[in-house]
Amino acid sequence: MHGSQLRVAYQGVPGAYSEAAAGKAYPNCEAIPCDQFEVAFQAVELWIADRAVLPVENSLGGSIHRNYDLLLRHRLHIVGEVQLPVHHCLLALPGTRMEYLSRVISHPQALAQCEHTLTKLCPQAAREAVDDTAGAAEYIAANNLRDTAAIASARAAELYGLQVLADGIQDDSSNVTRFVMLAREPIIPRTDRPFKTSIVFAHDKGTSVLFKVLSAFAFRNISLTKIESRPHRNRPIRLVDDANVGTAKHFEYMFYIDFEASLAEVRAQNALAEVQEFTSFLRVLGSYPMDMTPWCPSRGDQ
Numbered sequence: 001m002h003g004s005q006l007r008v009a010y011q012g013v014p015g016a017y018s019e020a021a022a023g024k025a026y027p028n029c030e031a032i033p034c035d036q037f038e039v040a041f042q043a044v045e046l047w048i049a050d051r052a053v054l055p056v057e058n059s060l061g062g063s064i065h066r067n068y069d070l071l072l073r074h075r076l077h078i079v080g081e082v083q084l085p086v087h088h089c090l091l092a093l094p095g096t097r098m099e100y101l102s103r104v105i106s107h108p109q110a111l112a113q114c115e116h117t118l119t120k121l122c123p124q125a126a127r128e129a130v131d132d133t134a135g136a137a138e139y140i141a142a143n144n145l146r147d148t149a150a151i152a153s154a155r156a157a158e159l160y161g162l163q164v165l166a167d168g169i170q171d172d173s174s175n176v177t178r179f180v181m182l183a184r185e186p187i188i189p190r191t192d193r194p195f196k197t198s199i200v201f202a203h204d205k206g207t208s209v210l211f212k213v214l215s216a217f218a219f220r221n222i223s224l225t226k227i228e229s230r231p232h233r234n235r236p237i238r239l240v241d242d243a244n245v246g247t248a249k250h251f252e253y254m255f256y257i258d259f260e261a262s263l264a265e266v267r268a269q270n271a272l273a274e275v276q277e278f279t280s281f282l283r284v285l286g287s288y289p290m291d292m293t294p295w296c297p298s299r300g301d302q
C-alpha cells in the first residue's frame, strides 16, 4: 500500500476528505485534485494518474450514486477500499457570528451528514450544495463572504484561513465514508487476508431474479456487505402486457453487490458461475483487500 511513487486522482480541492482518503490509501502519494468525479476516472484512463480514490458510501448519508453509475460507464478496476472517519467543522471568516449566518454551503453529502445539528445550531441559515467541502471553504475565503459558513475539515480551515465556529457537527460521531481505489489493471486476488469482491449485474426479467442471485451466496455462506440498485440506463422501463388489465411499466435496475470473499476462493468462483446463469449481464468490478483498520469514533482522521 506504499504510495510515494503514485499519482492519485481525487475529486475536490486540497483539504477535501477525498484528499485525506488518498493519503490514507497511499501514504506519501502525490494527490491530484480534479473538478468532478468523472475527471478523476479520466485522469487514470489517460495515464495522468495511477489511481483514483472515490467515495462510494457514507454511514449517515448513504450511497454516492454518481460513482456507482461511473463505475459501470468506465472500465477501471476496484483494487482496494479505505474507510475514513469524517469529522465535520462549521467554518467561517474570523469574527463571523453563528446567529448572523444566512447560508451554509458544502458538498451535498456533508450537508446530509450534519442535517439535524445544523437545524439546532443555525436554523435561519439556508443550505446550498457545492462541489466539495474544501471548495466551499475556499470560496468563502476568496469572496470574503461574512454571512456564509462552510461544512468542511479542520485542515480546510487552516488552508483557507477560516475559523472553526463549531467542531464535530456530524449527526453521529461514528460518521464514516467508504472510498474505493481504482486502477487500470485489476489486482491478483489472494486468500491470505480478508478480501471483498464487488460485482454489478442485470437481468432481462428484472427484479424477479434477485432472490436466485442472492441464494447463490447464501448457500455458500458468503456474506454480503452491500447491495445497491440503480436505474438501467439503456433500458429503464419494461412494458408488460396483460390482456385483462392493460400495460404495466416495470422499472429496470442494475444491481451492485459487495460480498466478503476473494475471487481466488473456489466458493466465490462457483457462486459467480451460478450468478452468471441467472443474469443477462455480469461484471466483476474488483476483488480487493478489505479495510480492517480499527478506528476510534470520537476522533476524526481530519
Ligand SMILES: O=C(O)C(=O)C[C@]1(C(=O)O)C=C[C@@H](O)C=C1
Residues within 6 Å of the ligand: 011, 012, 015, 016, 017, 018, 019, 055, 058, 064, 086, 107, 109, 110, 131, 132, 133, 134, 177
Ligand atoms: O467534499 C469532500 O470533501 C469530499 O471528499 C466528498 C465527500 C463525499 O462525496 O461524500 C467525501 C466524504 C464526506 O462524506 C463528504 C464529502
